[in-house]
Amino acid sequence: MSFQRIAILGCGLIGGSFALALKKRGFAGEIVGCDRADVLEKAKARGAIDAGTSELSEAVANADLVYLATPVVTILDLLPQVAKAAKPGALITDAGSTKVRICRLAKEVLPDNVSFLGGHPMAGREVGGIENADPDLFVGKKWGLIQDDRRGAEDAEKEFAELVEKLGAQPVWMDAETHDWAVALVSHLPQLVSTALASTTWDETDEDGLPLSLAGPGYRDLTRLAASPYELWRDICLTNGDNIARALDRLEQRLAHIRGLLRSRDLAEEFEKAQQTCAMLKRGGRE
């Protein structure tokens, strides 16, 4: 493998899991973490990184692969610094949950002699931090990859896609716009629906705990994501607002449609479509 030195910027759940996954699968090169000193200490203690620094330029300087694993807005902040520090021939990739703004900025600021491959491992959890990092976090998960449309990056991109497979994930190639609309529907919308359902129930719950005390496994399934803190979602809502608004609007219309059909046999059609979705998930999913 030509990636001998890997810099991981942000050693939380995703960055830490990426490092642990590499180590577990026999990566023999050097992993340098970049984060706050206390996070670096924990990452070292977990055996995720070989060295750590809070200086971005120091971490990036000799890296063949730079992995940006912070929230989206921080990635946007760091990219210009990475552009200055990256060595010629390096591949820059990231784990940002939205891709249009990141890929656009990368094109603007990165020099021609480094490549950028937008990435999104679909492996978020409702808890973050190096404490929850897991070498098998990516196993069976999809990993969105956004091809750089400039020439010359193909080899490094191909190698990174192979690495993704080695970590147990499945690369899915697409463009940034397709990605952001797709995740608005299958990731951001479910989060906000879960939040909305839980906050609606909260406002209706009385001193006796009703209706919440009657909640069964179905309600629990639907509100598991609702435990996610706002901080994890702030950047996503900020950088994919238009797509999310459109997805929310579609769902509101669908709910209103269902509301009008409660006493009609036509409601069966909505259930049938939903069942087809579940069947397709079952066929296509690797989980």
Add this chain to the structure above:
Amino acid sequence: MSFQRIAILGCGLIGGSFALALKKRGFAGEIVGCDRADVLEKAKARGAIDAGTSELSEAVANADLVYLATPVVTILDLLPQVAKAAKPGALITDAGSTKVRICRLAKEVLPDNVSFLGGHPMAGREVGGIENADPDLFVGKKWGLIQDDRRGAEDAEKEFAELVEKLGAQPVWMDAETHDWAVALVSHLPQLVSTALASTTWDETDEDGLPLSLAGPGYRDLTRLAASPYELWRDICLTNGDNIARALDRLEQRLAHIRGLLRSRDLAEEFEKAQQTCAMLKRGGRE
């Protein structure tokens, strides 16, 4: 226990699980099932029932406890027949998912010498049938009980509540109106939201399988219920339509509210309420 002969009308998931749960916990009396012949055969083969008949009056005639475990509209159809066949002193209870119409009809048609205790074990699954019946289906689940407001039923009701506890469930006493609004929020709304999310995604999914092919564990949590067939929900939507429409309307408003806050710090408040809901569920839940 004074329930020596128990008639179970409808030997599917709930009726079958009730029978299996009784047997597993040492019930020494007789259990008579009432259903189609092929279902009765399976119920016998699984050891759920001692005898079976497709004649309701035959099943009910000598029963101390009559358990109606069919869909809601069928319960409404059967109650007048049960009223004619039940022996004096019998306790009639049910497993219907909505309670206002059932309890009202029971009051109208049942003679004074039998008692009616509305019941709702919160233990539905997305699959039905005797094949999926489970003696531990009720363990750790809530079991809504609607007190009969006529005098004289207290002893039998108390005994049934003790039986519910013996099966591992937790009785929750309430009135029928409170029940139906509560389940609209924590059971019927989650189902329809799950259905709506899945059917919305279905309409957006293209030939390549996007966006569905990017779905992760969060989307799967939110759409697990969406596999439920319409037939399981038809009666619920028919008999609790007003409450469900109100619950849907509240959620639609909440989603529109969130849509307006996507780029605002005020969105944090929705996440905080949702997190409080999850924390309360964790504290109060026995699952």
